[in-house]
Amino acid sequence: MENLICLRNIVKKYYIGSENELEVLHGINLDIREGEFTSIVGESGSGKSTLMNIIGLLDRPTEGTYEMKGIDVDGLSDDELSDVRNRQIGFVFQTYNLIPRMSALANVEVPMLYARIPRKEREEKAQHLLEMVGMQDRMMHRPDELSGGQKQRVAIARAIANNPSLLLADEPTGALDSKTGQRIMDIFHRLHEEQHKTILLITHSQPLAEETERILTLKDGQIVGERVGSGSAGSADAEKAKISAKDVPATEKGDSSHKEAASFHAEHLGADKTEDAEDGIIFLELDDKGKMREEEAGHAD
Numbered sequence: 001m002e003n004l005i006c007l008r009n010i011v012k013k014y015y016i017g018s019e020n021e022l023e024v025l026h027g028i029n030l031d032i033r034e035g036e037f038t039s040i041v042g043e044s045g046s047g048k049s050t051l052m053n054i055i056g057l058l059d060r061p062t063e064g065t066y067e068m069k070g071i072d073v074d075g076l077s078d079d080e081l082s083d084v085r086n087r088q089i090g091f092v093f094q095t096y097n098l099i100p101r102m103s104a105l106a107n108v109e110v111p112m113l114y115a116r117i118p119r120k121e122r123e124e125k126a127q128h129l130l131e132m133v134g135m136q137d138r139m140m141h142r143p144d145e146l147s148g149g150q151k152q153r154v155a156i157a158r159a160i161a162n163n164p165s166l167l168l169a170d171e172p173t174g175a176l177d178s179k180t181g182q183r184i185m186d187i188f189h190r191l192h193e194e195q196h197k198t199i200l201l202i203t204h205s206q207p208l209a210e211e212t213e214r215i216l217t218l219k220d221g222q223i224v225g226e227r228v229g230s231g232s233a234g235s236a237d238a239e240k241a242k243i244s245a246k247d248v249p250a251t252e253k254g255d256s257s258h259k260e261a262a263s264f265h266a267e268h269l270g271a272d273k274t275e276d277a278e279d280g281i282i283f284l285e286l287d288d289k290g291k292m293r294e295e296e297a298g299h300a301d
């Protein structure tokens with residue numbers, strides 16, 4: 001299989017104050033082939049999220065090259081990057097990052113809205129995706145009416161809405177108890193096995209990492225280890241993974257705030273584009289059930 005992404009000598013420095021620079025990633029080399037299920041483990045502060053933000057085109061490296069599907073992404077403008085991000089990359093976070101006022105269905109529709117998918121197609125696809133993750137009974141519920149595991153199912157459905165090439169998950173089970181976490185993991189296994197998705201999973205959980213095909217260890221901003229995991233051995237069959245929403249226990253650990261959360265809607269979903277009045281504005285209007293009722297206006301083209 002071909003390389004989906006190819007990182008060479010990626011360095012990331014943060015500039016904190018005038019003289020102080022903090023080098024967080026020290027020359028990362030990483031290839032991920034299409035269809036691979038890879039995990040990254042490493043202590044807190046080792047640079048996992050920084051690396052994921054670069055791979056997810058949310059941040060640019062200070063040095064080094066990054067090719068996605070053979071295209072040098074360093075050369076793309078910010079607008080082009082957000083377009084590639086919207087179409088090629090799906091994000092799943094520890095804290096779900098769902099839009100609070102919106103139903104599960106509308107949340108899943110959002111990336112498709114930014115990709116200008118017509119309303120009917122969007123709704124049907126969102127329904128289908130929610131069924132796939134076992135959330136067919138909770139489509140009109142808002143995030144605060146869902147358990148952590150249920151919210152993460154919705155977030156996964158949203159992440160794959162535009163059929164991305166790469167699914168990036170940053171500690172997706174970090175806020176869940178281990179049983180609920182395993183069920184979320186089972187969904188990733190299904191996406192990998194049945195839909196051949198390329199998945200990069202960041203996790204603190206050694207047992208979950210073991211279930212992936214390839215385990216990378218990040219330490220102090222460097223990849224210090226790589227080994228083969230058991231791949232699909234820990235996966236559940238489709239029926240086991242597709243538990244109906246009401247069977248999912250409502251247990252979850254407290255939401256820790258995530259530094260990505262604030263910029264999520266603006267950046268991850270390509271929303272920054274909609275702020276440009278000359279480019280076209282999308283007005284999101286919700287009815288009293290949190291269902292999406294959008295109007296589009298302001299198209300320059």
Ligand SMILES: Nc1ncnc2c1ncn2[C@@H]1O[C@H](COP(=O)(O)OP(=O)(O)O)[C@@H](O)[C@H]1O
Pocket residue numbers: 014015016022024042043044045046047048049050051
């Ligand atoms: N925007 C930032 N400015 C300065 N330092 C940062 C920034 N983001 C992350 N860091 C630092 O980079 C290091 C790696 O952080 P991070 O990638 O979030 O680690 P991990 O996800 O492995 O816990 C930490 O020391 C963190 O404090």
Ligand SMILES: [Mg+2]
Pocket residue numbers: 048049050170
């Ligand atoms: Mg992190």
